[in-house]
Amino acid sequence: METIHNISHFKDLPFQTVITIGTFDGVHIGHRKILERLINNAKNTNLKSTVLTFFPHPRMVLQKDVDIKLLNTLEEKKQILETLGLDYLIVHPFTKEFSRLSATEFVRDILVNSLKVKKVIIGYDHRFGRNRNANIQDLITFGNALDFEVEEISAQEIDDVSVSSTKIRSALKEGDIETANSYLGYNYMLTGTIKKGKGLGKKFGFPTANLHIEEAYKLIPKTGAYVVKSEIDGKEYFGMMNIGYNPTVDGTDKSIEINFFDFDGNLYGKKIQVQLLHRIRDEYKFDSVQELKEQLKKDKSHSLGLISK
Secondary structure, three states, X not given: OEEEOOHHHHOOOOOOEEEXXXXXXXXXXXXXXXXXXXXXXXXXXXXXXXXXXXXXXXXXXXXOOOOOOEOOOHHHHHHHHHXXXXXXXXXXXXXXXXXXXXXXXXXXXXXXXXXXXXXXXXXXXXXXXXXXXXXXXXXXXXXXXXXXXXXXXXXXXXXXXXXXXXXXXXXXXXXXXXHHHHHHOOOOEEEEEEEXXXXXXXXXXXXXXXXXXXXXXXXXXXXXXXXXXXXXXXXXXXXXEEEEOOHHHOOOOOEEEEEEOOOOOOOOOOEEEEEEEEEEEOOOOOOOHHHHHHHHHHHHHHHHXXXXX
């Protein structure tokens, strides 16, 4: 898969495309039905399978929605799409100027002249152009005039997509990681850099790596303790992770801390990705540090039991 970060960089490529358009946040099992259809169609018609997506998310630009939480960072989305066999991912910068393109300008200048579209596979409720005032019937009319085909994704399939997206978000907010993972079709991931913490975990006999996630828009699941796994220097490690405020030691800032089992090394400054497998408990304020240490021992035993299954 080749990633192109501006539509203008695609212009001179000597082939035609079959395209779908959307944010595809989560690239979950509902999205995959659409993407598999796109990829198979491209193979059968000798076209290049192409996803057109936008960054930042349109709501961040048009509604200044700073509270919007996404299932994937842009890098995570690329990583997942890469595994599907897509030819091209176009990540176009979404700006107010771009949002003001008329439907005619979007179809003629973007889809036809820049992306050389031969077929668009899109949802029945897709809207585009300035103020989103054009619909799929308009797209079909443009296609007839400009020589490209439009394949409509049915209401039922679209409902499948939106339902699972909504369920993933609410499941993560409730800490139901198993349900979220089943709808995603992969383990929910957090990607960040290991920063130096207060070193309290080491004093308790449970040294932790503090994960700092730069992207404020990334959805962080409910506070609590989780079983996780990660690949570090080509080797898989399991561990337990706490998302929360460390109330037992009067913590005030939210942190993400991971205790990797059987790992002995320095992670400071490393970028790592952590997959969430199970949630084992809520975060509590214990009456003493000793009580917290005893609970951590129980958590480790519980985690190892879940991993062995």
